[in-house]
Amino acid sequence: MNRKRNVMRKEPLKDTRSRGLRGSVGPEYWGLLNSDWRLCNRGRYQSPINIDPHNLVFDPLLTQIFIDNKEVWVCIVNTGHDVTFRLENGESITMLGGPFAYTYRIYQIKVHFGSNYAKGSEHSIAEKYFPVEFQFLGYNENLYVNASVAASAPHGLAGLTVFAQIDNSSSPEMENVFDQIRLIPYKGNTTMTSIDLKALLPKTPFS
Structure with missing residues (x-):
């Protein structure tokens, strides 16, 4: 049989x-x-959002964005849709300034990337996609006790997106991120590491 x-x-x-x-x-x-x-x-x-540079308006009052400069422990999860970094054990990283009227506590970072260097980001600029996109997601800690409460509330959540290009320069923190991602090739895989989130941001006058 x-x-x-x-x-x-x-x-x-x-x-x-x-x-x-x-x-x-x-x-x-x-x-x-x-x-x-x-x-x-x-x-x-x-979502997904395409940012058209021709529609952008300069804001002279826009200030620098501040993110805590320290290492935190994160649990990295392959969700099958993206790779999600979740802050563990009460770890706290906040972002404020820039367009934010409140202080937002980052509770997770989502990483989007593609199977080739041309496309990987969820969002785009002038219809151009990028190899990698980091999405820093935070909840308003001035008004709400956690992300679940803030999710359906006014001014509850905020996101900061960083697009990444591929070049020959070295970034130890970026290398650490992708070394960890290689350890979780399948949906449901997890790993733990410490990471300096601020080191993932580009060096600009506004960060």
Whole structure:
């Protein structure tokens, strides 16, 4: 008697960009499928976002963004969609200044990357995608006790995105990040490490 065995295969994380989010099945078409989703083809603030430089307005009052300069322990999780860094054991990193009217406590960082150097980021600038995108997500610690409460509240959450390019310069913290990611090739894999989040930010007059 021939019996077929069900074999569970682990699928490695090769490309963290959302499948089905672009082209003729993208969010701009979802509103045509269901009237409850009409904001998907009418709204202007849903993800993924393309930043058009021609529509940017200079803000002379914009101040420097401050992020705590210290190492913290993080749990790194392969979610199958992205790689998520979660701050552990009450670790605290805050960001303030810039466009933020409050102090936001970073609770996780999401990393998006692709299977090649051309595309990997979730968002884009002038329709250009980048090899890597870091998303620093924080909740308003001035008004709320945690991210769960803040998620559905006014001024509850804030995000800071950093796009990364590939070049010949060396970044020890960036190398550490991708060394750890290589240890978790499959969905559900986790690892722990310490990381200096501020070291992932580019050196600019505003960071």
